Amino acid sequence: MARTAKSSRTLLNDCQICITRRNGLCEDCTPETLRALAGCRSGDRKFQAGQDIFSLGVPCDAIYSLVSGWAFRYNLLDDGRRQILDFALPGAVLGFHPARGATATFGAQALTDAVVRVIPRKALHSLSKQRPEIGMQLAWLISRDCSLAFDHLTSLGRHSARERIAHLLLELFIRYRSQWPGIRTEEMHLPLTQEHIGDATGLTAVHANRVLRDLRREGIVEFHYRRLRILDPDKLIDVAAIDPHLAMSWIRQPPSD
């Protein structure tokens, strides 16, 4: 049993310590990649909440880096059902389709008003020649996405509704808070509807609602009109059945070398 009572109890604080120790991580943790990509500022575009950044099945010859705001990637089924693949915070690379003329196999949508840096394939190509280290850093960023996707896969495949929702809320909370090291409050603005939560966890919105109600009644978390409050972190970690190692991996740590 990897998850002990002690480690559960101190997880949130450990993350906090790890973050505050590396002071100013907010800037610091932004990989070189993104600073380099800042050179292509010409391509910045604004999106309104609810607007598609790129759409499923449409040819896509660029990569997208989220500068500000929230976004999510998703898939649509023929019958209109949706699966949310992940949520993106500033600094995320949203689509990487470097093949010419490839069509997007998933879509991305802004959750709040957002600014996105669009880097055309050609620009990326020449950029990576000027600054060869960008390739490896991009690989690292994407491999992080991949690890997150693997966690979600485990969650959908082998966890109960309760565990999945606890997992999601905890993940978003920790990832969000790691961007603002100073703040220790256990409350945040989480720009999701219950339908988003359902679509991310493979549940119906109705069932997501019931689970959230139970968690609220038990005094674990409160999610009401886009405000998330974690009332009992220990219990939440317990319900989510999270391995503390895993939670640490959610915090963006650029490769050291």
Next chain:
Amino acid sequence: MARTAKSSRTLLNDCQICITRRNGLCEDCTPETLRALAGCRSGDRKFQAGQDIFSLGVPCDAIYSLVSGWAFRYNLLDDGRRQILDFALPGAVLGFHPARGATATFGAQALTDAVVRVIPRKALHSLSKQRPEIGMQLAWLISRDCSLAFDHLTSLGRHSARERIAHLLLELFIRYRSQWPGIRTEEMHLPLTQEHIGDATGLTAVHANRVLRDLRREGIVEFHYRRLRILDPDKLIDVAAIDPHLAMSWIRQPPSD
């Protein structure tokens, strides 16, 4: 409705055509990356079927490239349940943890006897300086894994047991066949147990068995003692509810530039 009757019917053949047109793809589609990595031949290791290539939670300072055989990546829960994240064919990059001292958040296991090229983080680092293009190619390889993981996520979150199993079998069949462009037979050696299939699709082995029985009775596919036979490709594609675009993306296509 993206999936039309016609496109369903010709999907397998389209893939075939696309493959045979680029003759000798088996070699050709192997990205430069792997050929470059071939320089580190010193690190080749053999694994027996069932043996872990690397294990969950163990510090991991290298990347692994599958040279021959089948493997899979997986996650374990505290209670012993397992989620299989994906199956790897030769050419796949299995673990990418370039941070010093990072622990693996998933494990990898050989499904058949396998040869794996182990490239320590340091070697990769210096290699990427000698051959800067490696970074981008690695990024591309990993982004492909990520797309596959996204497909599985959609499958687990929003598809029925029947659809998930059909999807998995079709995916493995197409990916496998794309390595052997000449062969058109609709039969292959698939070194999985029904437990693997259950663990990959988020089902119990018992239920996976029932679904496979139904598919067999309906004359769609036969999976018996590690032999997969696709009896009715059209129906299988239909049951899997696959968008042909998606299936095309399973075939490894290196970035063209």
Next chain:
DNA sequence: CGTTAAGTTGATCCTGCTCAAGGTCGGTGG
């Protein structure tokens, strides 16, 4: 103050899980 999107709750149904008992295949040793 009316409208709309989102949240809430109940009743009922069904997909897939659990538990349990065989059955089949391939290998191994007497």
Next chain:
DNA sequence: CCACCGACCTTGAGCAGGATCAACTTAACG
């Protein structure tokens, strides 16, 4: 050659976690 064993496959009966459908409430916003 046969008996035995272990891993895997197969099937049944009963149960339960979430889905579905439908009605109603609440909050936000112009």
